Amino acid sequence: MEDLFDGSRKDSLRLQMLGWGDKLSAVFIAAIELGLFTKVSQGAHTLADIARALDITELNARRIVETCAAMDLLRREGDAFVNAPDVERYLVEGRSSYQGAWFQWWRKKDPCDWNHLADYLRRTGPTRVLGEEYVAHTVEDAREFHEGMFAVGMGAAHLFHRSVDVSQRKLILDLGGGSGHYCIVAAQKYPEIRGIIFDLPPVVEVTREYVAQCGQSDRISAQAGDFTRDPYPPGADVVLFNGNGTQYAPEMLQSIIRKAYEAMAEDGEMHIIFEMMDDDRAGPVNAALFGLFETFMSSQGQGHSAAEVKRYMEAAGFVDVGIHNFIDKYIRRVTGYKRAG
Ligand SMILES: C[S@@+](CC[C@H](N)C(=O)[O-])C[C@H]1O[C@@H](n2cnc3c(N)ncnc32)[C@H](O)[C@@H]1O
Structure with a gap:
């Protein structure tokens, strides 16, 4: 092949x-x-x-x-x-790891008209911060999307919690946390930890359904907001920003990271996971493709390299910032720490 x-x-x-x-x-x-x-x-x-x-x-x-x-x-x-x-x-x-719904969503519900990509690429009109997919999202759209996303997300969340130890942490803030899988797996593993999922208003209604279904409503809450504009809940010692890089421009990503740094607890840690480009921007193709996807959304989103994300974090004040392969080089995690003082 x-x-x-x-x-x-x-x-x-x-x-x-x-x-x-x-x-x-x-x-x-x-x-x-x-x-x-x-x-x-x-x-x-x-x-x-x-x-x-x-x-x-x-x-x-x-x-x-x-x-x-x-x-x-x-x-x-x-x-x-x-x-x-x-x-x-x-x-x-029938397996909890079944991802069929996710692939069927993309084939049948993909909001993009890929057959006319060239026409979209020719457009020169203004771009928006929040892509069209999010602006028009209803609760029903969010329910359909996250039905596919949940199994994929739970797999990623298990992988994350196998490679990152948050057992001594108290509060996770998951910016754009969707169905809440990263907090749900944390709560299943650690009896004391609490979580806040911060996502757009139609999505948090669905988040609450998943959190309740997993029996975690007493420790995980969902807060409606737009992380490009609204203030973040303060005091988390773990902040996650996953699956959201290519939807936003470099300046916006820097501003989100800066706001997260300011809102989080002293001695906290932030993890950013998404499809990042290699430093020479020669690939991988999935990272380039997610950036290209934003053409349809009239957004300012684009590919970011892992080194750029590291620089954004360092500019915000994070230290010991490291780049890690999350799913080989195709999805990377950049992690940094806020130090007291
Ligand atoms: C691709 S999903 C990723 C979900 C999860 N973080 C993960 O990595 O599996 C992106 C999520 O971010 C949310 N999101 C995107 N832009 C947002 C914004 N400006 N404010 C709040 N949530 C946002 C979407 O609604 C969606 O639930």
Whole structure:
């Protein structure tokens, strides 16, 4: 698969594959929608088993299964097919790690008109601080988005709390905390810690539902506000700002970090996690793509490198600022500390 995307090819195969890229995504979503990976996990391994389990013809089963196998979503073992490890972990329905809803949201509800990206790129009109996606958000939109996001977020939150020890901390402020997963996992791990999720008004209604569902309403609260404009709740000794970098311009990111520094407790720590560019801005592609996404939002959002985020934190007063790979280099964490005095 990989060599198809090698830019040094002499033929046009890579270009053909890029032109067809949306078909690969459609295959992936159809497989999720049919429940292919769930059925394979539950024991439908041959083409005949799979056709029966999905209630489709054997010819169509062969078509989708062979394409998924070519994409290494399924692996062939003789006449049988099994899920690749990441598929088995994240795309089998009924598991708490199931992320199918997230991918289906992006395919079916993505607010961006990617077929007309060139037209959006030609626009020269004014840009806004808060992207259009957020301005028009209703409670129902937020509920649909976070239904997909929650499982992904819980996975990220578990990863965060495995690599960062906040056991001695008292209060987490999660700016743009969405469904509240970082605070929920902290509260599940540490009996004393409390959390505040600060998010836009329609979102916090949904946040409260997730917090209640996880039985944490006594220790985790949700506060409505816009972190680009409103004051932050004071006194947190852990501040999180995750999944929100590319939506904002460098000056705004610096202002958010400065406000967080001023509002937080002495001796506190701040973590910023999102898709950051390499220092030479040559990649990774997901970080560049999230910056590009903001074209549709008429926002000032763009990619930021990890070194830039580190500089923003140091300029605000944070010390011992370090850059860490969170999910390889594709999602990074920049962490800094406020020192008393
Ligand atoms: C991509 S989600 C990330 C959720 C979570 N922080 C995470 O990393 O998993 C972005 C969240 O930030 C919130 N958000 C974005 N801009 C905001 C703003 N200006 N003020 C408050 N919340 C904001 C969104 O409503 C959404 O819930």
